[in-house]
Amino acid sequence: QAVLTQPSSLSASPGASASLTCTLRSGINVGTYRIYWYQQKPGSPPQYLLRYKSDSDKQQGSGVPSRFSGSKDASANAGILLISGLQSEDEADYYCMIWHSSASVFGGGTKLTVL
Amino acid sequence: EVQLVESGGGLVQPGRSLRLSCTASGFTFGDYAMSWVRQAPGKGLEWVGFIRSKAYGGTTEYAASVKGRFTISRDDSKSIAYLQMNSLKTEDTAVYYCTRAVANDYWGQGTLVTVSS
Numbered sequence: 329q330a331v332l333t334q335p336s337s338l339s340a341s342p343g344a345s346a347s348l349t350c351t352l353r354s355g356i357n358v359g360t361y362r363i364y365w366y367q368q369k370p371g372s373p374p375q376y377l378l379r380y381k382s383d384s385d386k387q388q389g390s391g392v393p394s395r396f397s398g399s400k401d402a403s404a405n406a407g408i409l410l411i412s413g414l415q416s417e418d419e420a421d422y423y424c425m426i427w428h429s430s431a432s433v434f435g436g437g438t439k440l441t442v443l
Numbered sequence: 444e445v446q447l448v449e450s451g452g453g454l455v456q457p458g459r460s461l462r463l464s465c466t467a468s469g470f471t472f473g474d475y476a477m478s479w480v481r482q483a484p485g486k487g488l489e490w491v492g493f494i495r496s497k498a499y500g501g502t503t504e505y506a507a508s509v510k511g512r513f514t515i516s517r518d519d520s521k522s523i524a525y526l527q528m529n530s531l532k533t534e535d536t537a538v539y540y541c542t543r544a545v546a547n548d549y550w551g552q553g554t555l556v557t558v559s560s
Contacts (some may be wrong), residue, residue: 373551375550431490432493435487
């Protein structure tokens with residue numbers, strides 16, 4: 329079982345909100361990790377969006393709009409990237425990442441389609 | 444402005460070696476750990492390894508897929524991180540990015556490494 333699992337795709341309408349999940353493997357407690365989120369558009373390197381561990385331990389990437397935010401669902405053992413007021417430019421691949429046992433681990437990525 | 448520029452990619456035969464460089468500017472390079480992340484064509488992101496700053500011993504960690512074949516080093520006087528890749532395999536074909544760790548908050552544009560006979 330992968331350390332981080334993301335749904336492969338998600339669709340949402342312009343102006344709506346999209347909730348992208350990053351589920352941690354059983355036995356790895358989401359509460360103890362900072363979860364990092366990245367956005368990648370075709371032909372470009374990934375861009376750092378934000379980091380979220382708790383409301384008192386979070387960081388927004390430089391220049392990243394506030395409509396991108398992080399949270400957690402402890403019951404699902406998952407990190408969440410919430411994008412509100414979806415715009416066509418938000419169509420991209422989104423990756424989550426944690427540091428686990430001195431190694432960086434990426435999720436498989438979610439392709440977000442805005443239509 | 445933080446900038447990371449990778450170089451050294453290209454076409455190489457299986458079993459051969461290649462060294463990538465990542466030249467940094469816009470921040471105090473020696474204060475940060477640096478990571479390498481790769482992305483095979485049409486695939487997701489895969490962490491390759493990282494090197495801590497000298498303040499944390501300058502030690503390295505690697506993904507299991509490259510451990511024993513790849514080596515990361517740094518020259519703080521030149522603000523350059525290196526990725527030495529030996530015994531290359533076809534499955535190492537990817538775009539290789541250097542990033543500013545721990546958050547990977549800055550990425551280079553990447554350099555393509557193609558391993559093929």
